[in-house]
Amino acid sequence: GAGVSQTPSNKVTEKGKYVELRCDPISGHTALYWYRQSLGQGPEFLIYFQGTGAADDSGLPNDRFFAVRPEGSVSTLKIQRTERGDSAVYLCASSRNAGSPSGANVLTFGAGSRLTVL
């Protein structure tokens, strides 16, 4: 597609439930990122994929969070046993490659999935 697509745009769930958030990156972009943004804060890094593999998952807050990208395109962020503190906007971004030697990455973000845990 022309841009990064995220579904659902809004998700309301109850504490303790399981949630999946989906990201469809820009066609041809090999790098995919998940960020989480709480109100009044900047995006917080969760995980980065290069192709199918998670190259850096250092931002995942705990083992309730897991993400996959089985075919190197669409990615799913999975949250088990949701807690009220998980409420945030989950942003997905993609970039063309793993970055130049200087480490420069220009990310294109999707519109986000707003998760509310009651």
Place this chain on the structure above:
Amino acid sequence: RKEVEQDPGPFNVPEGATVAFNCTYSNSASQSFFWYRQDCRKEPKLLMSVYSSGNEDGRFTAQLNRASQYISLLIRDSKLSDSATYLCVVTATGIQKLVFGTGTRLLVSP
């Protein structure tokens, strides 16, 4: 200490004013720097990259001071449409994750 720090604002300025934001970063190995713009309830979008020599894009000028580890963004002749949150972003060589500041909110009034 946060890796990237910004004054959250808001900065309230009249149309036509010049406004400047600063951002400091803690990782001296940082090599790439960006300013992203985020409108209310929208996703962040790249405004401009920041180069060592400084760079300008229309009314926007970005500067990098490696010695003091800060980045600045100058907006001249502010427009109402410039009202947004400006996010300072830093990444280090060989590390693919971008680290965002909390953002500085700008409100331009008539």
